[in-house]
Amino acid sequence: xxxxxxxxxxxxxxxxxxxxxxxxxxxxxxxxxxxxxxxxxxxxxxxxxxxxxxxxxxxxxxxxxxxxxxxxxxxxxxxxxxxxxxx
Amino acid sequence: xxxxxxxxxxxxxxxxxxxxxxxxxxxxxxxxxxxxxxxxxxxxxxxxxxxxxxxxxxxxxxxxxxxxxxxxxxxxxxxxxxxxxxx
Numbered sequence: 001x002x003x004x005x006x007x008x009x010x011x012x013x014x015x016x017x018x019x020x021x022x023x024x025x026x027x028x029x030x031x032x033x034x035x036x037x038x039x040x041x042x043x044x045x046x047x048x049x050x051x052x053x054x055x056x057x058x059x060x061x062x063x064x065x066x067x068x069x070x071x072x073x074x075x076x077x078x079x080x081x082x083x084x085x086x087x
Numbered sequence: 088x089x090x091x092x093x094x095x096x097x098x099x100x101x102x103x104x105x106x107x108x109x110x111x112x113x114x115x116x117x118x119x120x121x122x123x124x125x126x127x128x129x130x131x132x133x134x135x136x137x138x139x140x141x142x143x144x145x146x147x148x149x150x151x152x153x154x155x156x157x158x159x160x161x162x163x164x165x166x167x168x169x170x171x172x173x174x
Contacts, residue, residue: 001158004150006093008117009164029148030095050163059164061116063091066158071088076137077096077146 002065003042004034007049009058017060020048029075089152090129091121094136096145103139104147108132116162 005025009017024045025035037045049060092112096104111132112122124132129151136147
């Protein structure tokens with residue numbers, strides 16, 4: 001399945017959250033990552049993130065898709081890096 | 088089409104960006120909105136946002152989908168409000 005992850009966590013935990021997400025997904029921009037992921041890995045990612053974040057202050061949002069890809073990804077403003085996998 | 092919008096803009100411009108996005112989409116969480124949108128409205132939204140943001144400091148990311156809905160949306164941590172349209 002394909003997943004898009006967006007996190008909003010305290011600056012103290014950003015590096016750890018990003019590092020964990022990067023083990024499974026591609027960084028797109030800022031606090032957004034995406035990629036193909038197995039069900040087992042997705043469960044592991046959520047479990048790992050739940051251990052890192054503060055449930056009262058942070059939040060992580062996951063969109064999952066059966067189909068592998070979105071139709072398009074566009075951005076305006078600055079590009080904050082990340083591998084661009086979209087053709 | 089269905090669109091997910093994520094913005095990362097200077098705090099000075101957040102209110103205006105959110106207000107503009109809300110005229111077209113539903114607020115999901117933090118700086119994330121989503122919804123069904125026509126091609127014309129999507130073009131209008133991008134045009135309006137491009138006028139508000141600072142292209143050197145802010146960024147807005149748009150994922151568009153032909154199919155109307157994602158398979159699932161999940162979150163961990165705090166729920167920061169927004170209309171929950173997902174069943």
